[in-house]
Amino acid sequence: MHLSSITLKGFKSFPDRTRLTFAPGVSVIVGPNGSGKSNITDAVLWALGEQSPVAVRGASMQDVIFAGAHGVKSRSEAEVEVILDNSSGRVDLPAGEIAITRRLNRAGDGEYRINGAKCRLTDVIEILSDTGLGKEMHSVVSQGRVAEIVTSKPKDRRMLIEEAA
Amino acid sequence: MHLSSITLKGFKSFPDRTRLTFAPGVSVIVGPNGSGKSNITDAVLWALGEQSPVAVRGASMQDVIFAGAHGVKSRSEAEVEVILDNSSGRVDLPAGEIAITRRLNRAGDGEYRINGAKCRLTDVIEILSDTGLGKEMHSVVSQGRVAEIVTSKPKDRRMLIEEAA
Amino acid sequence: IKEAFEETFDAAAKNFEEVVGHLFPGGRGALRLVREDSGPRPVLGGGDDETPVPEPEEDEEESTPEDKLGVEIEITPAGKSTKRLTLLSGGEKTMTSLAFLFAVFLARPSPFYILDEVEAALDDLNIDRFLQVLRGFSDRAQFIVVTHQKRTMEAADALYGVSMAGNGVSKVISRKLPKPAEEVAA
Amino acid sequence: IKEAFEETFDAAAKNFEEVVGHLFPGGRGALRLVREDSGPRPVLGGGDDETPVPEPEEDEEESTPEDKLGVEIEITPAGKSTKRLTLLSGGEKTMTSLAFLFAVFLARPSPFYILDEVEAALDDLNIDRFLQVLRGFSDRAQFIVVTHQKRTMEAADALYGVSMAGNGVSKVISRKLPKPAEEVAA
Ligand SMILES: Nc1ncnc2c1ncn2[C@@H]1O[C@H](COP(=O)(O)OP(=O)(O)OP(=O)(O)O)[C@@H](O)[C@H]1O
Ligand SMILES: Nc1ncnc2c1ncn2[C@@H]1O[C@H](COP(=O)(O)OP(=O)(O)OP(=O)(O)O)[C@@H](O)[C@H]1O
Numbered sequence: 001m002h003l004s005s006i007t008l009k010g011f012k013s014f015p016d017r018t019r020l021t022f023a024p025g026v027s028v029i030v031g032p033n034g035s036g037k038s039n040i041t042d043a044v045l046w047a048l049g050e051q052s053p054v055a056v057r058g059a060s061m062q063d064v065i066f067a068g069a070h071g072v073k074s075r076s077e078a079e080v081e082v083i084l085d086n087s088s089g090r091v092d093l094p095a096g097e098i099a100i101t102r103r104l105n106r107a108g109d110g111e112y113r114i115n116g117a118k119c120r121l122t123d124v125i126e127i128l129s130d131t132g133l134g135k136e137m138h139s140v141v142s143q144g145r146v147a148e149i150v151t152s153k154p155k156d157r158r159m160l161i162e163e164a165a
Numbered sequence: 166m167h168l169s170s171i172t173l174k175g176f177k178s179f180p181d182r183t184r185l186t187f188a189p190g191v192s193v194i195v196g197p198n199g200s201g202k203s204n205i206t207d208a209v210l211w212a213l214g215e216q217s218p219v220a221v222r223g224a225s226m227q228d229v230i231f232a233g234a235h236g237v238k239s240r241s242e243a244e245v246e247v248i249l250d251n252s253s254g255r256v257d258l259p260a261g262e263i264a265i266t267r268r269l270n271r272a273g274d275g276e277y278r279i280n281g282a283k284c285r286l287t288d289v290i291e292i293l294s295d296t297g298l299g300k301e302m303h304s305v306v307s308q309g310r311v312a313e314i315v316t317s318k319p320k321d322r323r324m325l326i327e328e329a330a
Numbered sequence: 331i332k333e334a335f336e337e338t339f340d341a342a343a344k345n346f347e348e349v350v351g352h353l354f355p356g357g358r359g360a361l362r363l364v365r366e367d368s369g370p371r372p373v374l375g376g377g378d379d380e381t382p383v384p385e386p387e388e389d390e391e392e393s394t395p396e397d398k399l400g401v402e403i404e405i406t407p408a409g410k411s412t413k414r415l416t417l418l419s420g421g422e423k424t425m426t427s428l429a430f431l432f433a434v435f436l437a438r439p440s441p442f443y444i445l446d447e448v449e450a451a452l453d454d455l456n457i458d459r460f461l462q463v464l465r466g467f468s469d470r471a472q473f474i475v476v477t478h479q480k481r482t483m484e485a486a487d488a489l490y491g492v493s494m495a496g497n498g499v500s501k502v503i504s505r506k507l508p509k510p511a512e513e514v515a516a
Numbered sequence: 517i518k519e520a521f522e523e524t525f526d527a528a529a530k531n532f533e534e535v536v537g538h539l540f541p542g543g544r545g546a547l548r549l550v551r552e553d554s555g556p557r558p559v560l561g562g563g564d565d566e567t568p569v570p571e572p573e574e575d576e577e578e579s580t581p582e583d584k585l586g587v588e589i590e591i592t593p594a595g596k597s598t599k600r601l602t603l604l605s606g607g608e609k610t611m612t613s614l615a616f617l618f619a620v621f622l623a624r625p626s627p628f629y630i631l632d633e634v635e636a637a638l639d640d641l642n643i644d645r646f647l648q649v650l651r652g653f654s655d656r657a658q659f660i661v662v663t664h665q666k667r668t669m670e671a672a673d674a675l676y677g678v679s680m681a682g683n684g685v686s687k688v689i690s691r692k693l694p695k696p697a698e699e700v701a702a
């Protein structure tokens with residue numbers, strides 16, 4: 001299984017629908033400071049159910065909604081869709097693809113969908129742990145946080161291994 | 166006034182007496198990962214009275230004493246001397262040079278000296294604030310910590326300005 | 331659940347020693363299970379005379395509830411002696427964390443990993459060691475790496491260029507790359 | 517004491533705006549005094565209709581004890597709108613912190629500054645902006661910079677090479693350099 005695409009719309013510095021398609025192997029995202037690279041990292045975390053605004057550098061979750069810029073109106077809603085390619089059949093689902101979509105508007109109303117069908121956060125969490133992604137505690141390393149494994153407590157590392165197990 | 170030299174002996178990865186001489190202007194310290202560059206930063210903080218072992222990456226202050234390595238015996242004591250060149254007369258002292266020395270042994274006994282004369286930590290702190298160095302809260306930026314100004318609370322930044330004032 | 335953990339831990343510990351061999355040539359490392367109440371072991375001066383989690387014949391371990399267990403990392407870069415992890419340099423801490431991450435990956439791969447600027451503290455030699463290991467594992471999991479380092483770009487199968495015109499809007503251009511010249515056998 | 521603080525703050529705030537012009541060309545920034553109990557201002561959507569610390573005619577400020585005051589940083593990179601500081605990118609956070617540091621330096625210089633790998637998150641363009649400002653100020657204070665970046669080495673008046681043979685012992689070799697080719701007027 002691999003992440004085959006991510007589509008951002010109204011999310012952080014991506015006001016208009018932007019889709020990135022990934023293949024297996026090593027994909028490298030480059031660009032100048034402030035161009036939007038880590039916003040893509042945040043989008044993956046967010047679509048897969050991140051509950052803490054701080055983990056995506058916000059103070060409240062609505063901070064992820066495109067807030068406008070020079071000559072560009074702000075958006076009222078953020079939406080991110082992550083598609084996992086299951087063609088190797090790793091996850092016990094009939095679908096060859098798992099599309100997870102998350103939305104949030106300025107009023108704070110949000111929803112999750114799996115393959116287009118509305119669902120709850122717990123359904124997303126469950127399908128992710130089936131794929132081995134866990135709470136992506138250990139498979140997404142945000143900027144500035146790689147050395148945390150070394151500076152964290154022994155029991156945090158144990159939890160990391162437990163989640164992978 | 167400028168920092169004219171630092172001498173390390175038994176401090177972290179410097180078991181034998183090592184002296185670095187600095188001139189005004191821009192001095193750049195380079196070298197591979199783990200070679201000892203940040204240990205020099207720590208030595209300056211330490212000699213100028215740092216009280217928290219964590220600020221020099223230790224768990225207890227004795228962690229700064231050279232602990233031995235492949236074929237090199239550990240040392241029983243760490244000593245760092247920082248010399249401030251006062252020839253511009255900025256600090257109201259008769260001396261053209263201010264030498265601050267700190268020592269610590271494995272038993273935890275330590276001492277400070279100013280120009281060779283034993284003194285207390287408060288004397289060191291006082292002479293430093295006369296030189297404008299304050300608690301070097303804002304003039305020494307340790308590795309990994311530059312963005313703290315942005316992530317810290319408004320009142321921490323106020324304290325930083327107060328110290329400089 | 332406890333067995334899944336122990337099995338994963340044992341595999342990760344074995345992998346950790348091997349990955350450390352690649353990331354810290356000439357160095358060695360180990361993962362140890364420790365019980366929460368065993369205070370900080372005096373690490374200066376090394377010494378393996380203290381086994382934090384006793385061998386299975388001591389029935390204490392059987393009764394240690396899992397949430398009292400922790401994982402301690404021991405690492406000894408070439409030529410140095412084992413000390414507190416906190417004393418390691420910025421680059422050494424990053425390499426140790428990456429070794430741990432890869433060790434867990436080998437024990438239980440996730441389908442993908444997103445690594446955002448993990449090489450910021452690494453010198454060129456260590457970036458190369460990291461990239462060599464990464465390419466070696468890229469047949470087993472997908473790695474999406476965010477970077478502003480040229481060296482890392484050279485390890486890519488596909489490149490995604492993110493830019494922002496003066497208007498606060500991000501734009502992405504992507505292109506596949508021919509296989510990197512050096513296909514490294516892990 | 518309070519006057520020294522206010523005087524330093526006012527100078528730092530003025531300098532901050534100027535340094536931001538160099539580190540964030542086309543952008544702008546400001547420092548504001550805020551009272552501790554004024555909750556987080558809604559920054560999204562900008563808006564200067566809220567003045568966190570009232571003008572002197574409001575006698576409240578006179579009675580605000582200094583330890584209730586804080587310094588808020590506002591920064592707007594070119595083309596973007598002011599948002600929470602936390603949403604800034606890694607490089608933008610570093611540049612903002614450096615602007616603050618230099619602003620305070622200009623108001624009250626310390627005799628020396630030690631900067632350890634402060635450019636780790638910066639791309640080449642931003643490293644150059646930082647180095648240009650640094651060299652411009654190097655006649656007013658001594659800067660000792662630890663780095664593993666080649667560009668930063670080129671800005672040096674003197675270079676100190678630290679190395680470690682395979683035995684855990686650090687060694688330093690130093691040499692003075694001829695003046696860098698581009699002597700930049702601050
Ligand atoms: N809700 C939002 N609306 C508009 N712009 C936003 C929003 N959230 C974040 N941004 C902008 O996105 C930019 C940060 O992008 P990002 O962190 O992805 O940069 P980056 O490419 O990772 O840079 P670096 O190399 O410095 O880490 C910031 O300038 C920030 O102002
Ligand atoms: N008390 C000590 N005795 C012996 N060696 C020590 C002691 N304290 C720290 N060291 C060693 O010093 C090394 C760290 O050095 P330092 O942090 O200065 O590296 P650095 O040059 O800054 O590297 P980087 O570029 O990765 O930041 C570590 O390998 C550590 O083991």
Ligand SMILES: [Mg+2]
Nearest residue numbers: 038143605606
């Ligand atoms: Mg980033």
Ligand SMILES: [Mg+2]
Nearest residue numbers: 203308419420
């Ligand atoms: Mg360092």
